[in-house]
Amino acid sequence: MNLATLLDPVHTIAQQAGDAIMTIYARDFTVEEKEDKSPLTEADKAAHDVIMAGLTALPEAIPVLSEEDAENFSGPDANGRFWLVDPLDGTKEFIKRNGEFTVNIALIENGKPVLGVVVAPALEVSYLAAESVGAFKVEWGADKTGERMPIRVAGQPEEGTTWRVVGSRSHPSPDLAAWLDKLGNHDMVPMGSSLKLCLVAEGAADVYPRLGPTCLWDTGAAQAVVEQAGGRVATLANKPLSYAAPGEKLNPFFIVWGQSA
Template identity: 45%
Template sequence: MTKLLDLAISAGATILAIYADTIDVSRKGDGSPVTEADTRAEAIILKGLAEIAPDIPVVAEEAVAAGRIPAPSARFFLVDPLDGTREFISRNGEFTVNIGLIDNGAPVAGVVYAPALGEIFWGTAGEGAFGAHVVDGRIRRQTGMASCKAAPKHLRAVASRSHMSEETRAFIERLGVRDFASAGSSLKFCKIAAGLADIYPRFGRTMEWDTAAADAVLRAAGGMVVTVNGAPLVYGKRDQAADSAFANPYFIAAGDREFLSSIRDQLH
């Protein structure tokens, strides 16, 4: 994990150098924005993973957009070099570097680094989840094991800052959420893992590289991510009849697994 943390921090340093300068934005085939920070950070991560784990294939956002997709494998990395490109462009700081490891459809390890905020989170199945501050490129003041809490009577929800949908709003209202906050990128999962929020509903489009690393952190902290059918969110989805490869269905992330079971009837 130490090497993955160093790799995420290295990619983050490149992103911050561009963040401090002029940000040139172009558009991918699907109309989503992409910047030099996305491509340069991904190149750093791909090079590093090839050295760290040369036998494990990598599915990376910008590589997939360019048509470079590895053959299916039970064990593979999912990489989003800059999750929250819109947050990066608007300079609100809520963007992240994401490296997740998948094993037989489940996220088993992940690193989420928010370079502009100086925050990093990581988790490994069976070993727990952690958070720390990054100062001058080094991990400082480790906050210790992230902790999911049992869902309280008055729920605290977090949802997308840039991609809020009416379905998400309606779901939050049905649950009677008292406290609501918006946040960018994969930080929403990390807020739950750290016990700062209880639930994150996402009734909008996401891709596997958007969620894998933070999903791994949340699961390592004791939480869970399920689809609207109540099944765990799985990874490595190819040849989907209703959507493109690696696209996620709608999902709900929560720190309390029993709570997710209790609201199953409201997920549909």
């Protein structure tokens, strides 16, 4: 499989899902509640349908694990691959209409995200990455086109520098204050959805500590972007965040570092 040639078609699929989301975003919409009390909108469902149609139309058939149809996931294929999809990450931000929501599509191979596409349709920006290809930011307009701009993490802040810490706008964690005390001088940058990881990937933030619950589909695509931009996403035990057991939907707590190990 050629990841370089796969990146553009997957980006197009994600942008098409973004179009479906924005159509609903522009009008009144209903909000339901899932069993876990998290919100669900028409836009989540519409984006899921677009993505499923797009991925299944690609030349190579690969199983899909989507947040909106997780119960029908059959497991990775014989090569350990599967698509990992969050059709609308940041549903709370969507409901608040602050623009900080994304479409996330990742290709997982043997537990590792090797390709990731994150599209923020309200902001008209995308983050793309593939193994051995690199990480890029694309700012686009009505025609959905834009130049790929290579991105890179900021690296280790110099001693005495104030850390730029990106944090969740909708999910504050009681454990975060203690972690930040140990970190030292810092400024907080609030942000929703997988855009938090992307800010680290493009060097706009130094670290993102996530000491609260997330699911696999929340992180896979943006983790690919971070890693291909030279950063890392590690558990509190300093091991790479893994997708080798997709039956376990919840991630452990993790830290996104804008630097290599």
